[in-house]
Amino acid sequence: MPARQTIRTIALDMLQLIHYSLCPISRSIRLAIGECGLVVELEEERPWAWRRDFLMINPAGTLPVLMRPHGFVLSGYYAISEYLDETHGKVNGEAPPSQSLFPGSALERAEIRRLVDWFHLKVDQEATRYFLDERVYQRFIDMGRSTPDTDIIRAGRSNLRYHLSYMAHLLERREWIAGDAISFADLAAAGQLSVLDYLGEVPWDEFRKVKNWYQSIKIRDSFRPLLTDRLPGLPPPPIYASVEF
Numbered sequence: 049m050p051a052r053q054t055i056r057t058i059a060l061d062m063l064q065l066i067h068y069s070l071c072p073i074s075r076s077i078r079l080a081i082g083e084c085g086l087v088v089e090l091e092e093e094r095p096w097a098w099r100r101d102f103l104m105i106n107p108a109g110t111l112p113v114l115m116r117p118h119g120f121v122l123s124g125y126y127a128i129s130e131y132l133d134e135t136h137g138k139v140n141g142e143a144p145p146s147q148s149l150f151p152g153s154a155l156e157r158a159e160i161r162r163l164v165d166w167f168h169l170k171v172d173q174e175a176t177r178y179f180l181d182e183r184v185y186q187r188f189i190d191m192g193r194s195t196p197d198t199d200i201i202r203a204g205r206s207n208l209r210y211h212l213s214y215m216a217h218l219l220e221r222r223e224w225i226a227g228d229a230i231s232f233a234d235l236a237a238a239g240q241l242s243v244l245d246y247l248g249e250v251p252w253d254e255f256r257k258v259k260n261w262y263q264s265i266k267i268r269d270s271f272r273p274l275l276t277d278r279l280p281g282l283p284p285p286p287i288y289a290s291v292e293f
Contacts (some may be wrong), residue, residue: 062088062089062116062117063086063087063088063089063114063115063116064088064089064090064091064114064115064116064117065077065078065081065088065089065090065091065112065113065114065115066091066092066093066102066105066106066111066112066113066115067090067091067092067093067111067112067113068092068093068094068095068111069092069277069279070180070184070243070246070277070279071095071111071112071243072168072172072176072239072240072242072243073110073111073112073125073168073172073236073239074111074112074239075238075239075242075243075274076125076129076168076232076235076236076238076239076240077112077114077125077128077129077132077239078090078112078270078273078274079235079238079239079270079271079274080128080129080132080133080149080232080235080270081132081270082268082269082270082271082272082273083147083149083230083235083268083270084132084133084136084149085136086132086136088114093111094188095109095110095111095185096185096188096189105121106121106123108123110123110124112125112128114128114131114132125164125168125236126161126164129149129150129164129232129235130149130150132149133148133149133150133232147229147230148231149231149232149235150231150232151227151229151231152227152229152231156226156227159226159227159233160226160227160231160232160233163218163225163226163233163236163237164232164233164236166214167233167236167237167239167240168236168239168240170211171208171211171237171240172240174204174207174211175204175207175208175211175240175244176204176240176243176244178200178201178203178204178207179201179204179243179244179247179249180243180247181200182196182197182200182201182204183196183201183247183282184247184279184282187281187282204249205249208244208249208250209251209254212250212251212254212255212258213255215237215255215257215258215261216255216257216258219257219258219260219261220257224261225237225261234261234265235265238262238265238266238271241258241262242271242274245262245284245287245288246277246279246284246288247284248284248285248288252293259293263291263292263293266291267291275288275289276289
């Protein structure tokens with residue numbers, strides 16, 4: 049695969065998001081950007097490449113990164129999501145909407161953050177990453193394996209069912225993941241599950257409440273750009289782009 053070019057110059061007033069289309073954390077930020085009504089320039093970065101040019105922007109080497117050319121650089125899902133929540137109205141030159149990515153009281157916002165960590169740390173490390181490493185990243189890494197490790201895939205599926213059961217438990221008592229209003233916790237969960245859905249790994253019919261919740265997220269305007277994502281040589285199953293599945 050040819051070396052990727054350095055990040056191109058864009059308009060000074062344009063926000064830019066460096067991301068990878070199947071990075072679940074990047075996807076949660078793309079959803080947050082959509083919920084905030086913002087338009088950003090997307091620049092794709094391969095998370096396994098560890099390019100020097102990208103490390104000069106974010107020494108941690110993690111995705112996503114929100115930036116303004118010759119301006120600020122933000123990395124980390126809390127730094128970006130809370131920046132968007134607090135300032136997106138100002139970015140657009142408009143008054144902020146009534147809906148927040150972190151709504152409610154201090155205690156309710158703490159619950160949102162707890163669940164964001166659940167999805168972007170536990171689910172990511174115990175399920176999503178297993179499938180991405182074995183079924184996606186290995187395809188592009190030099191000296192990578194040609195076929196997924198079936199033991200790792202089996203462990204990922206077992207772990208995923210545990211996390212889906214916990215989601216179903218939460219949704220027994222709540223309209224949304226963290227409470228009665230949609231929040232960044234829902235977007236974090238959707239970021240993870242949308243990647244797993246792309247890879248055909250979510251047993252939706254075993255978890256009807258989670259499926260109903262996901263359909264409610266999937267019909268939102270912010271989700272539409274994710275449905276057009278395609279990885280060359282690895283298309284999603286037909287249900288991926290369908291709201292009725």
